[in-house]
Amino acid sequence: MHRGHHHGDGHGPASQVPVAGWEVFEVLVLLVLGTALVGYAVARRVAGSGRAWPARRTVCWSAGVVCAGAGLVGPVATAAHTSFTAHMAAHLLLGMLAPLLLVLGAPVTLALRALPVTWGRRLTRLLRTAPVRAATHPVVAGLLNAGGLWVLYTTSLYPLMHGSVLVHAAVHAHVLVWGYVLTASLVGVDPDPHRSSVLVRSGVLIVVVAAHSILSRWLYAHPPAGVGAADGRSGAQLMYYGGDVVDVLLMVLLLHRWYASGRHREAAAPRRVTAAADRPGTVRGDP
Amino acid sequence: MSDVEDSGAPLGRRTDLSGFLFGCGVAASVIDLFVFHLALQWHHFYDLSTTRVALTADGFFHAFGWFITVWGLFLLADVRRRTQVVWTRWAGAVVAGVGFFQLVDGVVSHKLLGIHQIRYGVDLLPYDMTWIGSAVLLLVVGLLVRRRAAPARASS
Numbered sequence: 142m143h144r145g146h147h148h149g150d151g152h153g154p155a156s157q158v159p160v161a162g163w164e165v166f167e168v169l170v171l172l173v174l175g176t177a178l179v180g181y182a183v184a185r186r187v188a189g190s191g192r193a194w195p196a197r198r199t200v201c202w203s204a205g206v207v208c209a210g211a212g213l214v215g216p217v218a219t220a221a222h223t224s225f226t227a228h229m230a231a232h233l234l235l236g237m238l239a240p241l242l243l244v245l246g247a248p249v250t251l252a253l254r255a256l257p258v259t260w261g262r263r264l265t266r267l268l269r270t271a272p273v274r275a276a277t278h279p280v281v282a283g284l285l286n287a288g289g290l291w292v293l294y295t296t297s298l299y300p301l302m303h304g305s306v307l308v309h310a311a312v313h314a315h316v317l318v319w320g321y322v323l324t325a326s327l328v329g330v331d332p333d334p335h336r337s338s339v340l341v342r343s344g345v346l347i348v349v350v351a352a353h354s355i356l357s358r359w360l361y362a363h364p365p366a367g368v369g370a371a372d373g374r375s376g377a378q379l380m381y382y383g384g385d386v387v388d389v390l391l392m393v394l395l396l397h398r399w400y401a402s403g404r405h406r407e408a409a410a411p412r413r414v415t416a417a418a419d420r421p422g423t424v425r426g427d428p
Numbered sequence: 429m430s431d432v433e434d435s436g437a438p439l440g441r442r443t444d445l446s447g448f449l450f451g452c453g454v455a456a457s458v459i460d461l462f463v464f465h466l467a468l469q470w471h472h473f474y475d476l477s478t479t480r481v482a483l484t485a486d487g488f489f490h491a492f493g494w495f496i497t498v499w500g501l502f503l504l505a506d507v508r509r510r511t512q513v514v515w516t517r518w519a520g521a522v523v524a525g526v527g528f529f530q531l532v533d534g535v536v537s538h539k540l541l542g543i544h545q546i547r548y549g550v551d552l553l554p555y556d557m558t559w560i561g562s563a564v565l566l567l568v569v570g571l572l573v574r575r576r577a578a579p580a581r582a583s584s
Contacts, residue, residue: 343495347492347495350491350494350495351487351491352487354491355484355487358483358486359483361474362474374473377473377474388494389494389498392494392499393498396499396502400502403506
């Protein structure tokens, strides 16, 4: 499945890696992702007796798991060992698209419905603890997310990652986890006892998007060690434009939250509603 | 009737804000990307001589551009669910927004900060004149259209 890294031409470190390490990594990835799929399905069954669970959440969760899988094992992930462009495609899947889809799958909500009450309370208590609260603050999550990318691409971590399966696993876990935490803190649908204001979340999103685009332009001119100029350029452009697609989706979701909350404000201000109702054809039903 | 005017004035301003943000955002993100980067290929992804300050400024321009495009549209949706949108007023604000952004881009980014130029390897004067001239024209036309569409506010 991953034979690519052993005869990766021009990539010395990769050829010294024992085969077994990568095999174990891929088996573990498949186990974790399989558990994520099966666990979600089981939780849906257990929770199913009460309120209906929207099918789109299941679709999003499954698609998210598939995207994460495509970024970690299979042809794109294999090509990523020798091609910076393929690496960037894998990272867009793993660090941006998969987190967004997984967040939209609302796993915490599902867990709270499926778990027995005592366990549900424990989970809620865990989410309210100071360390979780700090880690899920958009500023912290944004710093770890964008900062991690800067460290990865502007230090010798990038070539190191291709030589060591442990570093590789750690980097990819970091990218997925902090991608998820940041996305959840910005546009999460799960209950969040400490959700930041729309203003703070918008500010963090703008800074993270700016950092992403600055880094991709920087990489265009200064590719990581061992990456050829043409490969570096196409990878950097993929990072820039591919990132834009997910970033604009995040903006739409974040501002839609603001828009939806305005409906409550409107209900709380009866005078304005009355004024609008005076005019024919101006009262709109909920979408 | 007074109730209608009470709620009409802030919604009118919200219409203006929506159009203005959307116009600025579209000029920064969509027009720049599709016209100058992809169609004409006058702008480069990264021209290799760009300074770090310019690179940083460009990154924030880029992020703000997309953000205000989306925000402007949600503001429009907000006005639309409360009352009928005065479309000419909104369109005027959009055109003014495009003109305003192009003017700022043409004067501040291109000339004062030197972030990037309109085109490379050519005599820039006619390009700058056309850019800034058309930006001022769009701004004035947009403001006139908006003013005609909202005479109440202009007279008050």
